[in-house]
Amino acid sequence: MDQDKTIILxxxxxxxxxxxxxxxxxxxxxxxxxxxxxxRDPAEMQEHIKTELGRxxxxxxxxxxxxxxxxxxxxxxxxxxxxxxxxxxxCVSLLLxxxxxxxxxxxxxxxxxxxxxDPSTESFKAIFERMAEAYHVDDxxxxxxxxxxxxxxxxxxxxxxxxxxxxxxxxxxxxxxxADWLGARMEYVESGIHLLEKLFSGNWDxxxxxxxxxxxxxKEEMLI
Numbered sequence: 668m669d670q671d672k673t674i675i676l677x678x679x680x681x682x683x684x685x686x687x688x689x690x691x692x693x694x695x696x697x698x699x700x701x702x703x704x705x706x707r708d709p710a711e712m713q714e715h716i717k718t719e720l721g722r723x724x725x726x727x728x729x730x731x732x733x734x735x736x737x738x739x740x741x742x743x744x745x746x747x748x749x750x751x752x753x754x755x756x757x758c759v760s761l762l763l764x765x766x767x768x769x770x771x772x773x774x775x776x777x778x779x780x781x782x783x784x785d786p787s788t789e790s791f792k793a794i795f796e797r798m799a800e801a802y803h804v805d806d807x808x809x810x811x812x813x814x815x816x817x818x819x820x821x822x823x824x825x826x827x828x829x830x831x832x833x834x835x836x837x838x839x840x841x842x843x844x845x846a847d848w849l850g851a852r853m854e855y856v857e858s859g860i861h862l863l864e865k866l867f868s869g870n871w872d873x874x875x876x877x878x879x880x881x882x883x884x885x886k887e888e889m890l891i
Contacts, residue, residue, distance in 0.1 A: 668869040670696050672726055675867075676719055677733030678758055679703045683784070685733055687830055688863035696731070696867065697724070709738035720746040731866050735761055736771075736889050745883040752876045752884065753862050754891055762828055764862040769873040771890040777819065779851075782826040782858065786833075786841040791816075791823075792848045817850045826858035 673696050677685050680703040689695065699719055705712040720730065730748045734741070735755040744750075755761045756772045759780045763773040774780065783789045795816065799809045823846045825833050832838065833855065846853040862874060871877050876889050 668729060670694060673729040673731060674699060674723060674727050675731045675733060676701065676716075678706070678737075680706075680758055681733050681761070681863075683830055684762065684828065684860050684863060688860040688867055691860065692864050692868045694867045699723075701734075706737060706740075709740045712737060712740040713742070713744065716740060716744055720744070720748070723748065733761075733863060733866070734758060736886065739886070741884045741889065742886055743883045745878075745881055747880050749880060750876075750878045750882075750884070751866065751871055752878075752889065753866060754874055754876050754889055755862070756890060759826070761862055762826055762858045762860070763856065764874070765857050765859055766861070767865075767872065767874065769891050775822070775824070777821040778824045779820050779822070779849075780824050780826055780856075781833075781842055782828060782831060784831045786825075786838055786845075790841070791820075791845050820849050820851050823849070823851050823853050824856045825853065827855045828858045828860070830860070 675685060675696050675698040677698060677700055679700040682700060685698060701712065701715055701719060705715050723730070728748055730746065730750050732750060732752040735753060735757040737757050741752065753761050754769060754771055755764065759774055760772050762782060779791060781789050795813065804812070823842055825842055827833050842853055866875065878884065
């Protein structure tokens with residue numbers, strides 16, 4: 668793999684992890700980021716993926732994708748470059764991969780995952796309140812929806828990536844408030860940049876889908 672002919676295409680939610688992985692393996696490849704806001708709609712994200720793939724710099728032959736399948740955002744996408752994509756369903760699963768076993772989804776049903784350096788940016792109570800305000804939900808309906816969330820989620824899983832310093836007391840206090848609001852327990856789960864380190868170092872084993880130019884991403888190949 669020639670670093671001068673390789674570029675990283677990443678979701679902006681993984682910015683700090685992309686930087687850490689490049690530093691860890693000693694690479695200095697160029698990076699293009701897709702705004703995480705486009706995750707609100709896979710079709711919208713796919714359009715932005717195609718736009719970025721269509722305006723890569725001259726001389727590029729390989730694109731290393733730092734994303735998962737992300738709700739079908741990559742389905743049927745093809746390009747004139749070689750694409751190397753982790754075979755995971757989303758960015759949470761990407762960071763949950765700490766071993767070399769190919770598994771697309773390591774998330775557990777009923778778990779909410781927190782990975783940000785500032786956990787307040789992922790506060791589920793705050794997200795719920797913003798949604799209720801945006802859609803002008805009355806108090807009675809909001810209370811019912813809150814009960815539905817409580818029934819759906821049993822655990823808030825804090826992803827200890829080694830980068831987010833999530834064992835701090837102030838970090839845990841923020842997450843604990845969310846857990847109490849949901850009536851859920853709080854736990855820590857091992858996570859990290861293992862898959863990104865493999866991607867950047869060219870160690871593309873069965874955890875990655877490698878597509879030569881012109882070949883489209885297919886869900887059946889992507890997800891294990």
